[in-house]
Amino acid sequence: MKFAVLVFPGSNCDIDMYHAIKDELGEEVEYVWHDATDLSEFEGVLVPGGFSYGDYLRCGAMANQSNVMAEVKKFAEAGKPVLGVCNGFQILTEAGLLPGALLKNKNLKFMCRTVGLKVENNDTLFTNQYEAGQIINIPIAHGEGNYFCDENTLAQLKANNQIVFTYSGENPNGSLEDIAGIINERGNVLGMMPHPERAVDALLGSGDGLKVFKSIVKMWRESHVS
Amino acid sequence: MTKVKIYVTLRESVLDPQGSAVQGSLVKMGYNEVQDIRIGKYLEVVIGDTERDLDSLVKEMCEKLLANTVIEDYRYEVEEAN
Numbered sequence: 623m624k625f626a627v628l629v630f631p632g633s634n635c636d637i638d639m640y641h642a643i644k645d646e647l648g649e650e651v652e653y654v655w656h657d658a659t660d661l662s663e664f665e666g667v668l669v670p671g672g673f674s675y676g677d678y679l680r681c682g683a684m685a686n687q688s689n690v691m692a693e694v695k696k697f698a699e700a701g702k703p704v705l706g707v708c709n710g711f712q713i714l715t716e717a718g719l720l721p722g723a724l725l726k727n728k729n730l731k732f733m734c735r736t737v738g739l740k741v742e743n744n745d746t747l748f749t750n751q752y753e754a755g756q757i758i759n760i761p762i763a764h765g766e767g768n769y770f771c772d773e774n775t776l777a778q779l780k781a782n783n784q785i786v787f788t789y790s791g792e793n794p795n796g797s798l799e800d801i802a803g804i805i806n807e808r809g810n811v812l813g814m815m816p817h818p819e820r821a822v823d824a825l826l827g828s829g830d831g832l833k834v835f836k837s838i839v840k841m842w843r844e845s846h847v848s
Numbered sequence: 849m850t851k852v853k854i855y856v857t858l859r860e861s862v863l864d865p866q867g868s869a870v871q872g873s874l875v876k877m878g879y880n881e882v883q884d885i886r887i888g889k890y891l892e893v894v895i896g897d898t899e900r901d902l903d904s905l906v907k908e909m910c911e912k913l914l915a916n917t918v919i920e921d922y923r924y925e926v927e928e929a930n
Contacts, residue, residue, distance in 0.1 A: 679889075680916055687913060716916065723918045728865050770862060770919060796865070 623842045624650040626664040628694070628710075630685045631656070635671035635708065635819065642819040643668070647835045656688040666703045666838055667694055669710030671763070671817060681724060681766050682712035691717055703747055703838050704811045708764055711803070711813030720806055720813045721779070722771030728796025732765040736827060738790035739802055739816055743783045746805055747841045748812045751833035757790050758830035760816040767815035769797035769804070782807055787814055850895045852906055854924040856915045857888035888920075902926060 627639045636653060643651035654661070661667060674685035685691065691713070698704050698719050706714040714720045727733060736759050741752040752758065771779070776798065779785050787803035795815070803814030818831025858864050867885040874882045891914060898905060906924055915922040 679914070683913060683916065715918075721918075723916055725862065725919065726865055728863075730865055730869060772861070772918075796863075 623665050623839050624652070624663065625666045625668055626652060626654040626661055627668045627670055628690055629653050629655055629670075630672070630674035630688065630713075632674045632676055633670050633672035633709070635817065638817070639668050639670045639707070639819045642822045642832070642835060646822040646832055647839065649835075649839060654690060656685065656690050658690045659693060661690070661693045661697050664697075664702075665842060666705070667697055668819075669694070669704070669706040669713055670819070671708030671710060674709055674713065677709075677766075680716070681709060682714075682716040685709075685713045686716040695719065698806070698811050701808065701810050703842070705748060705834070705838070706811075706813040707817055707819065708762075708767070708815055711815055712766065714811060714813045719811050720804060721775045722769055722798075722804070724766050724815070725768040725770050725796075726766050727764070727768050727794070732763075733767070733794045734761070734763040735794075736761045736821075737792075737794055737802075737816060739787045740790040741786070742788055743786045743805070745783070746786055746809055746812070746837075748805070748834050748837050749786055750840060751837045758821075758833075759828045760818055760821045760831050761827070762794055762816045763820075764795070764815055767795040767797065769795075769801040769815075771798065778807075779804060786812060787816070850902065851927040852893045852895060852902075852924050853927060854891040854893060854906070854910065854914060854922060855888055856891070856910075856920050856922045857886055859919055859921050862919050 625643050629636045712724045741756045744752045744754045786805050788800040793800045805812045818834040821828040821831030867887045871885040910922045
C-alpha cells in the first residue's frame, strides 16, 4: 500500500509520519509537497501535524487553499482513506471534510504529554485492530485541540458513531464530550488531535499508535485481494 | 482604492477562553464593572480597481478564508481611501 505524507510550509510531524509508515509499518510512502496536483499513484493520504503557514489567521485555514487540498477532497470523495493528525485534523475541518472546528485549549496552554485515549468505535477503517473500549496511550502536542461543533452536528456524530476516540480520564483541552478524534459519515476520513505516528515503538514510550496504520492497511488489503 | 475594515469575532455560542482570562485580569485590577470580553481579529483589506460588486467580493473572501463560519461571525465597514 502506498501512502502520501503531505508537506506544507510549517509541517513538522511529516518525518515522524514517514518513519512510522516506512520503518515500523513497512509500507511504501512518499512526501508530497503542497502544490502537487496529482495523488493518483497513492492509496492513502496522511496529513501530518505542525504549524502550516505559521498557524496565521486560523490553524489550517491557508493550508486548505493549497493545490494539494483540492486533490485530497477528490481523493476523499472517491472513498480512499485520509488521516489527519493534529494540524492535519485542523486542516481537514477547514476543508469541510470533517465537521466542526478546533478552538484554543480551554486553559490557553500548549499541552504536550502522553494521554489515555478510549477507542469508542473500533468498527472503522482506522481502528479495526483495537478492542472496543480499549484504552491506549498516545502523545498530544497542541495549543488548539478543543473540538467544537453545534448541537445538531454533535447529535449526528453520536447517531452515526462518528466519535472514534475520546480522552480517558482528564480532558486536556476542554473539547466537547472529551472528543479526541472523529470520522466522516462515509468512514474514510479520520481526524485526531493525538499523534499515533509518535507512538509506534515501545522504545519511544508507546507502540499503541501503530494499530491505526495497521488497520488502514488491513482494510485496504482485504478490499484488494485479487 | 477602497479600504475595507473587517472584524472577525467568535460566535456567541462559542466560549472565548482568552476573553475570559483578560476579563479576569481586569477584574483583579479593580475594574469590577467589566462583565464580559470577547477577543476577535481586525483586518484592513485594501482593494484596487475591480469590476466586481464590492459586497459580494468581500463576503466571498470572508466565507472562503478570512472567517470560519462554524465558529466565527464577521462584519465589515467600507472606507473610500484618498
